[in-house]
Amino acid sequence: MPSPQLLMIEDDTRLAQMVGEYLAQSGFGFTHAASATDGLQKLQGDGGGAVCDLVILDLMLPDMDGLDVCRRIRGLSGPMAQVPVLMLTAKGDPMDRIIGLELGADDYLPKPFEPRELLARIRAILRRRSEGAAxxxxxxxxxxxxxxxxxxxxxxxxxxxxxxxxxxxxxxxxxxxxxxxxxxxxxxxxxxxxxxxxxxxxxxxxxxxxxxxxxxxxxxxxxxxxxxxxxxxxxxxxx
Structure with missing residues (x-):
């Protein structure tokens, strides 16, 4: 069975590298996009982007607000429009969380976070999808x-x-x-x-x-x- 493929859209390269290494040890495929533009291109397959089973999306990106990215993901055509989105943010405003959920995010995790909790949330989201398909x-x-x-x-x-x-x-x-x-x-x-x-x-x-x-x-x-x-x-x- 192929490994689930994760895409992390995050401008903090050091954080993305740490998360990627941790998730790879747990059996996940991992791709990093440092900007919203790059992430959306990868989701749409531009430049040979990999199939994605879940998106880890930072709320604060240099070229586009993460909420706008979530909105654009849900506006894509084909299967990628329904890809699960797990939002990460350093913001503490509960309204950001609510808006993210309303725009179609599946889950929400504030920074800083424990890698184990991120892993648990990813597994829970993917398990729900797998159980639903079965x-x-x-x-x-x-x-x-x-x-x-x-x-x-x-x-x-x-x-x-x-x-x-x-x-x-x-x-x-x-x-x-x-x-x-x-x-x-x-x-x-x-x-x-x-x-x-x-x-x-x-x-x-x-x-x-x-x-x-x-x-x-x-x-x-x-x-x-x-x-x-x-x-x-x-x-x-x-x-």
Whole structure:
């Protein structure tokens, strides 16, 4: 089985070298891009860029804001539009984290960080994707909403709905338990396992993005409902 390929877009060359050496020892392929422009070119395959299974993205880059890079990644054509993105940042403002998640980042790790935690988060993201691909191939249909677990796609009335890899897993976790109220902890356990702590309110941010993708009116949702003080429920009877 080929090694997962990681792309780190980071202008701190020393940090990238340290991270690359550590991840290589853990069996990962590693490519470094020192600028946003170089990173986006590698993702699009310009100049023979390698296939990428996950992007480690610094928020502060010399030629482009990391949030803009994330936005551009999600705007790419083909499979790279859905590549998981793990954001790194030295900023302590929680708003940066929220904006990053809203733009489609799958996870967020502030600097400075322990390499072991970075490795654990990478493995968790890739495991979710692998488990999702190995799950039942049949699609789930709820009225006009179709969730194809094999293709990892979501469509509403035949039109594709854009969600990140993590948001897809959240949606599947809810849909598989349709009609059952789940706490935030239960949702996190279903998609991430027990080894990592959830970001405060990150579930709410992702739910907002999922609603924007699948609901006719995200402010008045009919499919993913909030149970105040408890969590969320996927309403299986609504269309």
């Amino acid at each position: 799950s039942a191939s049949r699609s789930m249909q709820f009225g006009s909403l179709e969730i194809d677990r094999d293709a990892r796609t979501v469509s509403v009335a035949g039109k594709g709905a854009e969600v990140t890899s993590y948001q897809f897993d959240l949606l599947v976790a809810l849909a598989e338990r349709a009609g059952r109220v789940l706490t935030r902890d239960q949702i996190m356990e279903a998609v991430r396992g027990r080894e990592l702590e959830a970001f405060d309110r990150s579930i709410d941010v992702h739910m907002g993005r999922i609603r924007a993708a699948i609901e006719a009116d995200a402010k008045n949702p009919k499919r993913i409902l909030t149970v105040r003080g408890v969590g969320y429920v996927f309403a299986k009877q609504q269309d």
